[in-house]
Amino acid sequence: MATPKPWRRWFNNWLERRLPRVKTASLTRKNIFTFPSRTGWMFAGVLILLWLLATNYQNNLVFGFSALLGALLIVSIFHGYANLSGLQLRVLSVDHGFPGDQLRVEVELSHPRPRRREDIHLLFPDGDTRIVSLSSERASITVALYLDARRRGRRHVDRITIETSYPLGLIRVWSYLNLAGYGLVYPRPVAVEAVASGETGDSSTRSAEVAGSEDFSGLRDYRNGESLNRIAWKQFARGQTLLSKQFVDPIADPQWLDWQQFPGMDREARLSRLCHQVLKAARAGYAFGLRLPGQCSDLGVGDAHRDRLLAMLAVFEIGDAA
């Protein structure tokens, strides 16, 4: 990203002070900006021409109609303002992802005093735009916008521009919203060239098993939806109720994924490789854990565990305050 121009930087700083990051942004007269749009300036140009025409021809009817159009311009300011005023926005959720992904951001627009609002544009600086309308019968609406995931870390939601040119397109009414909410950007996964064999689990690791299909472990009441293959037909034939056979999978030996496996690499390279290993381990289904300098996870399996570890990688050595 190119360094912003000085005035742009100044403007951003000013905005930061004026409209700080908030959880829920309410649009009021303090943060709604109003200015004629390009169409509005064209319209004003027409008005000036009409005024000249009226003056040169000393024509009161033309004066009257140009006054009417001028009043129309003013009136549409109020309608445009009312279209945004009283709206509340907050980020409901942000997806996590890898660099280069598009992170889905769910923004909720609500209005405590519902009325019809239309032609509201929500846009992110990099150009993703949604047009929404709210009706007096719905208190809220959820809009999905997409963010570019760039670097590892917390991807805070960009400043959202909410704008409307309702009702006539003459007046642009807008606000910049700095909404709290972020998605995690995990390190870019990089395959490990030579399989660095991790230490096999230490003595404290108990062998574990999870429900699976390998070894028979017992019988249980049949539940609707279970595979017919699992029904214990023998027992059924003997007059017992329908039972289903239960199996378990033995868990492979747990594995520790360690920062120290990749000597001589820089931080990001290590993280990228660990990330790849986490994904691989999660797919393989054995219990695994992660050791980073100063942090150590539990051993575990499953998607939730994987996501926890990925989050650890994502924010490793990145300050909370970012």
Next chain:
Amino acid sequence: VTPFWQISRNGAFWLLAAFLVSCLSLVQYLPTLILAVVAVSLLWRIGIYRGRWGAPGRWLKLLLMIACGIGIQLSFSRIYGLEPMVTLLVCGYSLKLLEMHQRRDALVVIFLGYFVAITLALFDQGIATALIILVSLILITASLAALHGTSGSRVRTVALWRSARLLAQAFPLMLVFFLVMPRLPPLWSVPAANSSVTGMSDNLRIGDITRLGTSGALAFRVDFDGQPPPRQQLYWRGMTLSGFDGQSWTRSGWGYRGGLVNWQQEPEAEWQRQIEKGDAQISYRIMLERQGGNWLYSLWLPEPGTPGTGLARDMTLVSAAPAGGRSEYRVISYPEARAEVNALDHVRRRFELHLPGNGNPQTRRLAAQWAGETGSADKLIQRLMAFYNQEFSYTLQPPALGENAVDDFLFSSRQGFCEHFAASFVFFMRAAGIPARLVVGYQGGEFHPDKGYLTVRQYDAHAWAEVWLEGRGWVQYDPTAAVAPERILSSFLDLMSEEVVFEDSPFSIGRYRGIDWLNQLRLNLDDLEYRWARWILGYDNIQESFLARLLGGFDSWRLALFVLLASSLALLPVLGWSLFSRRGETHHPLDALYLQFCQRLATAGCERQPGEGPQAFARRSAEHLPGHRQRIDRITQGYVNLRYRGQGDLAKLKQEVRQFRPAIQSLWRKPVTTQICTLAGGCFWCLDSAYRNVKGVVGVTSGYTGGQTENPTYRQICTGMTGHAEVVQLEFNPDKISFREVLEIFFALHDPTSLNRQGADVGTQYRSAIFYHDQHQKQVAEEVIADINQSGLWDSAVVTALEPLTVFYPAEDYHQDYYAKEPESRYCQLVISPKLAKFRENFRSKLK
């Protein structure tokens, strides 16, 4: 092209509508070729709109451009003029309409449209024009709204209403702006409209005024300050025509050009001081319609009262700049004044005696001969007038004249219109050596019967003569008056109405003067138009005086304060509207109907939850309002069928929803005071089902009363030991149905002569009884029973008991509207259905 840069279909629609209105209103000012271009563009664009044609090819656009160029070249001698400018604007408007691809293009068309629509006001400032412009503005703004709002781009009328609403809201603010808008003098001189206007021109050929006689177009209106002079004195002098080349009379430089005009604010000139004004004076104000020159109309010897007007040496009024539209000026006239009494200087005398070298020899000879015979100018004029009077006739269809027009007229045709008489008179005078000039203007006019102002129309155009006499100055002679004095004394219309066929404005002229109410309407419209014009024109003066009076001063801070206060006042309603209005969604008509139904349920305390489907809501609300279960189900089913299956009867559903009023009362309606009565007539299911269909019955509750057991159950009742009877309690609206009528139905519904039984139902619980709530009910019941006994309708006497109501116990829920709930049950099938059918037959007029 991202979607929101496209032109929405409704945007295009309103744009086309606005284009049509603007161009139609300008039709009379545009050359034919340009009209063709406009038509082609419009039709092609409609073709695109309807999806029939694609964008026009390059050849067509080129052709249209060439057509525009040729059209302008052929129709206008120069490009610097109002008409050519407007034409150019319309050309651009049309061509851009064809070139419209994106929203950006549409915006250009829209702004051109605003401009074109308003330029119409440069040609005419009448009410009709103002209305047309307003309609155009609403349409153009509608297209702007349809380009930007989501709902406006979807539903066509939404954009139109939004536009009309916004403009209506802008109106109060417009008044404020209009009041304080700075009025400057013209910044640079602009070409005025000079498209052909019906009216006088400064070059008179014989026959010109005759042509004006067939036009009912307005020339000017006059408001007299005092009593208006009699009609035969209303000679509205416009120009004096002194130049004559044998064919046409012209207004030559003498009399009005620079230096020879004394403008209103200038000190009196020497020649002006020599005017003997006399005592009488008439003060009036004239509103002149658009015309083709700088002359103004006035009565004899005017004194200008408005800046920018001046008195010319020929004692006519002129304006400094020809008005592009209507203009208003004040005049004081001195009818007894005498001008240039002493002497005409040599040059002037020669000028007023000038005749071309040859032509009209007969007239010259006769003039010379008569001059010799009479010896004095007075006698000569008298003789000529007598000659006219005896030998000539006045007609609107004079025969054509040859090269020596005056000779032909005087010696052969002897039929003519005012100009024939006036021109021949002046020629004759000059040939006799008497200075004379032709005067053109209007004569008479029509007084508005109520408002008193005078309306002068083109058919009042007139020509007469002024003769300079030694010691008396200029004296007016009207030879037409000698021939046809009625022309001067009465209205032209009365005189000529059979002879004249008016070509223009069929309504505004007196064609319908015979029809009273139509004539009144015409006069009222005329008055409205005049007042409008006065207001629009006189505005500049009002602005300052009004503000000065209102504010008590006219300085900047007062003005600023006024603008601030007035604008806030004007904007307050807008603010309220925009912030607090809870405008609803624009719905599919079926959805709107269903929402109306939901709304009614909501007023009855059963609100639809967000996301609740119609069926689920119907189930829930039916539980909440068991009495309305049937209707709720019917409406919901009807809606679902229509909306999702595309089958069913919309009209029926509409009616059903309209009649569905679960809420008993609403606050704003006139409160309905209902009465309650309690009746026992056998099984309550029958009465219940029947009364639910009766008009005016608002509520039916089945229950028990008349016994001793507290809170009885149906099982207890069935034993017959409780003393209670099965009853229905009716809530009815006495405005719709009287208690007596309720009872009449009651007695038709059961057999009141069988004691303690109805059909197969036997027991005291099935007794016939009326549990009266008050003495009035008791009295009415007694009367009805007496009537029935007397009528002999039943073989035996009525046994219906009259008991005062004690405590009423509503029956279990499943008894309420039992027939509707269990229409398939045996009892309903066997007992209620036939009874209900018979009841419907007999009481059709009283059913809902």
